[in-house]
Amino acid sequence: MAGREFDIVLWGATGATGRRTAHHLARRCGDCGLALAIGGRNRERLEALRDDLPGAGREIPILVGDSHDTAFMGEMTAKTHVVVSTVGPFALHGSELVAACVGNGTHYCDLTAEPKWMRAMIDAHEGKARETGARIIHSCGQDSIPSDLGVQFLQDAALARHGKPCRRVATRVTRMKGGFSGGTAASFLNAMRLRETDPEFDRLSQDPYALCPEGERDGPDGPDRMMPLEVTWDADLQAWTKPFFMGPMNAKVLRRSNAIMDYPYGRDFSYEETALTRGGIGGWLAAMRYALFGRLFLIAMATPATRGLLQRHVLPKSGEGPSREVREAGSYELILVGEMPDGAVMKARITGQGDPGVRSTTLMLTEAALCLAEDADRLPVGGGFWTPAAAMGALLRDRITAHAGLTFELVEDRQP
Ligand SMILES: NC(=O)c1ccc[n+]([C@@H]2O[C@H](COP(=O)([O-])OP(=O)(O)OC[C@H]3O[C@@H](n4cnc5c(N)ncnc54)[C@H](OP(=O)(O)O)[C@@H]3O)[C@@H](O)[C@H]2O)c1
The missing domain is CATH 3.30.360 (Dihydrodipicolinate Reductase; domain 2)
Structure with a gap:
């Protein structure tokens, strides 16, 4: 692929799933020669991660910024063909990145399992994604x-x-x-809070065709x-x-x-x-x-007192x-x-x-990102909000059979 500085940027590389994805991508990109960068908000942690990556992974460029910084999101997504994101809960930290990818015609995949947010992203950006050619693909982990x-x-x-x-x-x-990891627990906690504050949340969760x-x-x-x-x-x-x-x-x-x-x-x-x-x-x-x-x-998660206890003493942290x-x-x-x-x-x-929740998920996410980058000319769809099956189908199936177990x-x- 030519024309942009990077083929794939992994955004959120310091989290539980991000670190594993960074390792898989470094190993796979070393084999196939794609230009990879890792990004997140904490330079020191990104550098420590990079030092630990296999092979040529130690040379990977680092991008430092914040998910809510729209200017930075715009610059970052203009530099790469594909962004793979593990910054979640996506409903809290993911919207600016999706908007920037859509604006710059940058392909995108993530690990969200948050239907309300996915619906909001589709409604806000699908028309523009069709114009710019950005293929946006949510739910590229164990879900779904x-x-x-x-x-x-x-x-x-x-x-x-x-x-x-x-x-x-x-x-x-x-x-x-x-x-399961801390981000999954945080996404679940966020969903429970939304149930209390957003009357639309339950309706949409229960709608099978939402x-x-x-x-x-x-x-x-x-x-x-x-x-x-x-x-x-x-x-x-x-x-x-x-x-x-x-x-x-x-x-x-x-x-x-x-x-x-x-x-x-x-x-x-x-x-x-x-x-x-x-x-x-x-x-x-x-x-x-x-x-x-x-x-x-x-019920325990829906009740603020027990939810707090579970959060502090039972559920994994970020x-x-x-x-x-x-x-x-x-x-x-x-x-x-x-x-x-x-x-x-x-x-x-x-x-x-x-x-x-982590190993298989991050191996699948890695293959989804590689499929968007390497198989771009073979995918049956143009810009828009797609699902893994609709956008990548058998190409992704072959990849995860060969490389994700x-x-x-x-x-x-x-x-x-
Ligand atoms: N679909 C599936 O099957 C599946 C499976 C596993 C996880 N997930 C989802 O994947 C997401 C990540 O999970 P996880 O366990 O890896 O989460 P995590 O360990 O909490 O990692 C979150 C990452 O996001 C970064 N981050 C948070 N806010 C940010 C901001 N404002 N700007 C830049 N970076 C920011 C964190 O940076 P710092 O390191 O600096 O804090 C960290 O790198 C969650 O939404 C989870 O639900 C889905």
Whole structure:
């Protein structure tokens, strides 16, 4: 790529996910020769990080500024083809950067899982992004790449084998082993505060089609509920399901994928994402226990006194995250069950190596940034606000399979 000083700027390199992303990018950019810079608000911490990077990473330029400094955001985004941001909560610290990327036609990806902010960014900037050519892609971590690309993988297989998509897909999280970082806790805390102060917040959180374009916000799915006290029986997998915390968020993203790709999954496509326990009374009890615990946790987080206690004594702080052992021992598995109107069933299995919240997330984010930089001429979309599946699809799937430890496999194709 030519014409700008940098190919990729990593913004927020000193945080828990930023540091890991810096390491992955330094290693990968060393291999592929892209010009990388790291940025943030604290020079000393950026220098300490740089000293620790592998290979040529120690030569990487450093950019120092503040996310709320619009002039600096403008200058920084004019110098690079791609910005990858880990400065969150994005609703608090991300808006100026998105506006600057859109203004300068700079491609952008991040780790947000904040639908209200994403909706606000789309509404404010989508028209301009189409003009300037900036590809803006939110949610390039565990939320929501495995679900978004997983459904696309299953539907591509359904179209290739049966000539039609699955009308309903249920994603079951069968394993999720790892931890989460301080920024995730801060984003969650911010969401709980917004619930108290912003009457629109709950309405939008529950609207399953909240991220779809205007005029495209109808469909068969009912409200997205965060932690219902509800367990259901999955007859196909012969096990009880329990709520999955990030299911509603991931579902919104892939419903947007379907809408902005002009409905390859069909206009009557229905989706749900939950976690799975096992069969029998033991499985039911485990699912109920989890649902109850989740509900109690939400109540504790919604109550200022207990929220303060959790924040001070339990939740990780900014910059903190799971230990190296937890990051490396972590893993996850999703089983996607797709049903066709004639009763045919297709299943896909997605696995990830490494703790989903930090290791796998930052490996995926790294590949998303590289895909925006290296595959710019091969992407099927121009400027605008896209999802991982709509903008990068199979290109990103190949990358995360080769470099981020994910696998995508079709495990069943059963005729009615
Ligand atoms: N989608 C997913 O699957 C997923 C997974 C993990 C995390 N996340 C999200 O990723 C985000 C980052 O998480 P994290 O745990 O890495 O957070 P973190 O450790 O708190 O790091 C935040 C970073 O933002 C920087 N920052 C904060 N305010 C800034 C400002 N005004 N100007 C410039 N830099 C600023 C911090 O700089 P200092 O170091 O100087 O404080 C730090 O580098 C969060 O929003 C989190 O929810 C998403």
